[in-house]
Amino acid sequence: MQIYLPIAEMSVNVLLVLGMGGVVGFLSGMFGVGGGFLLTPLLILYGVPPAVAVGTQANQIVASSIAGVLAHMRRGNVDFKMGFVLLVGGLVGSVVGVWLFALLRRLGQIDLAISLSYVVFLGAVGGLMFVESASTLVKRRRSPGGSSARGPGRHSWMHGLPLKMRFRRSKLYISAILPLLIGFMVGILAAIMGVGGGFVMVPAMIYLLGMPTQVVIGTSLFQIIFVAASTAMLQAAVNQTVDIVLALLLLAGAVFGAQVGAKVGARLRGEQLRVLLAALVLMVCGKLAYDLMSTPTEIFSFGTLPLN
Structure with missing residues (x-):
């Protein structure tokens, strides 16, 4: 049809x-990511123009994230205070990101910028997360009574920054500056790459902030709802790249998939979730890197630049 x-x-x-929306919704509920890092490349590979794929699937992220948050709220795995701090930085970052998106589009470099951003960020984040989570699994098997390499209660120089706040659900007492900066970075990525930013936020919240993995998933989805919604509205108003028909189709599949993913994710250990997410991120990165380096089927392409 x-x-x-x-x-x-x-x-x-x-x-x-x-089906695409359902699969990405499942991953959203399971890993605490918006799913844009997978859906945008899938849409591009299917033939949807990159600019439209980025602008449209932000709507799908909103639906899958809401469904995922509701499932995690029932288990008490959402730190709303941390989510609001991340949100403040994310909203500011999304405004900056949409401005950068419009600038790159006027220069005719937006397609290349999207693909390169995916390869760089997915490769770096996926590689670091895979190494850490795989080593944690190996250590756990060798010494079943041992603890993971990183978790709440471990401190570094970053925890000595000013403007400290207490996040009781995450069992943290840290500076608000760090989550604000993480949210700001995620907001920029949401606008330029068409992602919720969960594939960056989840590792940052685990390794930089020291939050428990199960709480990270629900909190990440909570913040993603608002950042993705603001990004979608800004993309529609500024760049006119939101296809409502495509968005509705993706939404329909995502809501069901997120509920199933949240139930599956609740049965896995934190390090198991991280290694699975890392493997998925690296697979997507490898496919995009191959497409950038391989010889295109059509040597020449024609397009038009928007008139100023």
Whole structure:
């Protein structure tokens, strides 16, 4: 069954798009990520223009994140105070990111910028997370009574920064500056790369802030809801790259998938969740890197730059 997308100016298979939304919603509920790091490349590989893929799937992130948060709230795995601090930085970052997106689009470099950003960030984050989580699993098997390498209660120079706040659900007493900066970075990524930023935020909250993995997932999804919503509205208003038909199809699949993913994720250990997420991130990174380096099927392409 085919349906025409007015903004993307192409026809797509309805069942295939619903399946994409469902899979990404499942990953959202399971890992605490918006799923944009996977959905945007999938849409691009399917033939959706990169700018439209980035602008549209932010709507899907909102739906899958809401469904995931509701599931994690029932288990008490959401630190709302931490989420609001991350949100303040994320909203500011999303405004800056949309401005950068518009600038790159005027220069005609937005497609290259999106692909390179994915390869760099996915490769770095996925590699570091895989090494740490795999080593933790190995140590746990060798000494079942041992503790993980990082968790709440461990401090570094970053915990000595001013403006300290107590986050009781996460069992932390740290400076608000660090989560604000993390939120700001995620907001920029949400606008430029079309992601909720969970693939960066989840590792940062675990390794930099020292939050428990289960609390990180629900809190990350809570913050992603608002950052993705503001990004989608800004993209629609400034760049006109949101295809509402595509967004509704993705939403329908994502809501169901997020509920299932949250139930599956609750049965796994923190290090098991991290190694699975890292492996997924690295696979997506490898595919995008290959596409950048491989010879294209069409040597020449034609396009138009927006008129000022």
